[in-house]
Amino acid sequence: MSVADIFSDEVVTHARVRDVELPYGAGTMALITLDNGFDHTKPSTFGPGGLTELNAALDAIAARDDLAAVGVTGKPFIFAVGADLNGVPLITGREQALEIARLGHDVFRRLGELTVPSFAFVNGAAMGGGVEVALHCAYRTISSGVPAVALPECFLGLVPGWGGTYLLPRLIGAEKALQVIIDNPLNQNKMLRGPQAHDLGIADAMFEPADFLEESLRWAARVLTGEVTVERAPVDTGAAWDEAIAQARWRVEGKLHGAAPAPLRALDLVAAAKDRTRDEGFAAENEALADLIMSDELRSGLYAFDLVQKRARRPAGAPDKALARPVTKVGVVGAGLMASQLGLLFARRLGVPVVLTDLDQERLDKGVAYVHAEVDKLLGKGRVSPDEAAKLKGLVTGSLTKDAFADADFVIEAVFEEMGVKQQVFAEVEAVVSPECLLATNTSSLSVSEMAAKLRHPERVVGFHFFNPVAVLPLLEIVRGEHTDDATLATAFATGKALKKSCVLVKDAPAFVVNRVLLRMLAEIVQTVEEGTPIDVAERAAAPLGLPMPPFVLMGLVGPAIALHVNETLHEAFPDRFPLSGKLAKLVAAGKPGVYRPAGGGEQSTLDPEAVEIFAGGTSPSTEEQVLTRALDALAQEIRIMLDEGVVAAPQDIDLCMILGAGWPFHLGGVTPYLDRTGVAERVTGSRFLDRGVASLP
16 A cells, blocks of 8 residues: 555645745745645644645745745644644555655755745644754744644654754754653643743744734845844754753653653654764654554554544533533532642633632631632743732632532532541532532542432532642543433533543442552552562562552552542452552551652652551562563453443543543553553453554554
């Protein structure tokens, strides 16, 4: 199959050329506008068709002798967002992958090799190949309103392979380039805004969005006439370059433990870029792209990306959004850290009054003060204006009585994880709110149905499980209780979307999805420690997964008391698979925050001898390989049971939950394709979770 056949469904990005007479007598510019014919909701990408059309436009431009310059810009709000990845899973041969890599280089490099200067006018979002188009140009301007500039390839399992690993470090230096190429993608695919890209030196000049193109053309004219001289900081290709590489390698290995090849491959390309010629650098990128396009890691990354971009936006099982009721006021029961985070989130995203309640004035004041302090932080970072900050502070208030909820449409509880306490809270709230007011619980493991059982209107109770920190983690598990009606569920989904969370519908089952999966794995690993495996061995065992943190570090973050509570809930429901950890109970009783001593003063955490002693005493230690095998086997078994129970609609929903709520790495594609790819699923459960070829090579 030819490359053209593979990308037969490509939405071609056209290269529309028009002549522009530049001011100040600077001459004529051939301005190329990259435009796929759709609005900003369908960004322009580069497949073989788009690259071929751009190449033809450059052929026509190169044949002219009347031009002073060439410019490239994008359609409204979008410059270009990189390669068309839709056909990548269909590539079956390395030679096809190599052809795609070479085509991108062959076309883009022409922008830097024309007989006249080239200018990129980055008017909107620019990612991947879009950034590389700009890098090939001689000069770049950027709009201060650009919301996203990024080279996200390492996030997916690729490298910036159309010039990025060679051109960017030679433009802004290795240290800054590695931030864009490696650090940002591995930090939840962080994007740069226009001013940040300008400050890094990626763009030579920045203008306001309203007249961006006009000002960019004037600036280009002044460059051509010599009125403006573009000065760039010299790049250190000596010791500073090598030190930046060493530091980045340490960060990557500490984060991924060799579990993903793409970041290390990108690092090697940047390391070598300081001594290579342009041809050598581009040839090395071609080889890297060809290898990585044929990897399971890329298939996994694309599978995960598809989940986050598509399935998360159309949640399986969500009722008709027309059934949703409006939310004009929110009540939050509790004023602790979680409740305060929720209060800020609801006020900021919904723009409605939010009332926190608690039994103690001091605790209530502390909760409201926390919200105000967080608003001040947002103001200090320029994330909100002074007027917006004042408005947010005014929206969040406190009350010692639940009568303040009388006109609320949505009340969420965030109190102690004990069924009796939560039932009492809901009974008190129901006594003062309207019959239509939705009652939500942020419980991490308790039964939503049992919580609602004694109410007059159990149909308006729903699980609304956030993940900590609330402002950062995008997952929201929406739990349908036994009596939850469609209007309540529709309102919950609409509210979750307004909060900018990715919602997944979950059956009312113990610990729902993320906590159940994580605790099954953690319980198995803790069990090996109780049997005599040293904690450091157990921690290293999970390293090949490239998870955000080792198991016992995660326990410390969650808190041993919460881990124990969920362990007890799951043990009560499934005693054969979730044994009670007596030593975890002793750790909690001893008041320990985990098995590590808290770090301070820049020091690294170290194991707490007293905590280690609590877990000591076993006589049957396991090797790292044995620990990992037991953990993966337990995961496969539990996920199969969860799917059989109908906890979620499909394996993809478990993957989505683990990616967005637990930081399961994109390069693994989710837990189920990883278990399929490694053969664990078939060995433990008798079959794969997904169809063969999904998130892996056919």
